Amino acid sequence: MENTPRLIMAAGFAFLSGYTDMICYTRHQSMSVMMTGNMLMAGCQMADAHLIDVLYYVLIILCFMVGAASYRVVEAKFPGSGATRLAWAAVLLVAVAEALDYATDGCKWLVCFLSPIFGVLNTVSTGNVISATTTMATGHFLSISGLAATAYLKGGISDQDYDKAKMSGVVIASIILGIIIGDLVEDSVGKEKHFLFVPVAPAVAALFIWHDRLARLSMQAPMSSSESESESEALEANQNGPK
Template identity: 30%
Template sequence: MVSSEAWRFQKHAWIATLFAIISGYADVVSLARYQAFASILTGNVIWLARVTVHPASNDKHSGWFYAALCGSFALGAFLHRICELYWPNRGGSLAVLPFAMLMLMMETVYLIVDSDRVFDEPYLRWSVVLVSPMFGVISAACSTGRMGTHTTMVTGHVLTISGLLGNLVFLRQLREPEIQKLIMSTMVIAGTIGGACLGGWMVMTVSLHVLLFPVPIITYVLLWLHDHLCRPRSLIKKVQKRMRENARDLESMSVESVSDSLEDDEISSVEEDSEVQC
């Protein structure tokens, strides 16, 4: 059936996996560029605490840098919520659009400068602060949207898998929603690892200047698809309604044709009777 839950879950799972690939890839590249994470808020908070206590532990960034990263991530999540309240089911694609364009502009600047030392410049190190809000939008959209899962972290998914596997130890049969959670968490973890591996390989083989160029474009497309996950049910209902109406029309037409044929038979039988009487 077109509107089956299995088909809807497959779409959610694959889009969540693609988000995880993008997040893992961008984190590896941003770590190579800036010694900071673009989408992992926990890692930046740990760096913030460390450089606050021991400033000499990081000769490139101060505590203000990591505080700004955390704030920019929160800003992206905040703007997503505002857009989602004002434009329901379109908040992700609308909130991420200015950040995606800003990231494209920065990547263009890096491409023009064309120097590996550009990331060591103090004023350009802070450019990652302008990248982090995009991942705040992704995290908010995925965790509060129809998918209801995080795609920028692994810890929660490891806990989910561990808990469900613990149920199997006592031979407790998993229900369908639990099986779907197990599959979703496994795919997100695999996507994160795959994206990180891809990022590590690209860092070794390609210039850092072009590595993040496709990220904002792919992110916008994925968020547009994510927002449209809320709509297929209504579209399917319209299609099904039209199919039911067509079925009713066909049924009424068949009934009318049957009634007409019966009337014709009755008329012919009456005529035959009258001829016999004559």
């Protein structure tokens, strides 16, 4: 598969992750994308014996896990179309989250409706199309550090390593850009901070559908190659005739 579509898709996933988590954190002190932050906050609330808040963070993590597991199940039953089938569920979850936000004037529990979307997104991004996490930067910083060490020790890196470095750079830059845009958008709307997640719905749906299209193309390519080899063998056998 060409590297450019993978990079563009990874950039989109990473941007949405940074944008959404920026708004969730500043408004609700929680994250819909990076579960490590929720574990940290849950631990702090345990230390302070705030059990309702502990439940809040645990529920976000569980909802994230439900999203990740759902994609595995749907993709296993419908290969190459799992993300597309869940795209419409993602749109519905954003709609429910925004309705809850508007009706309650900023209920923090809406994050529980967003985290399953990013459970799906994270699982999708680590599949065969992108083959890299797009929701956190730690692994990419480690990857770039390792590649820099390899370049120093060996005097250069392979084309495959160069592609890995590009992917890591794109993901890191896109997460940062998403955070910046999220902060600017939140500052620009003032006190009426509703409907900030609305752009996430069509963007996620479009990326999921595009992902599955590329996944199906990648599945068809090996099949076409095998069919061509079989046809060549059959033609050669016919030309040689019976022995």
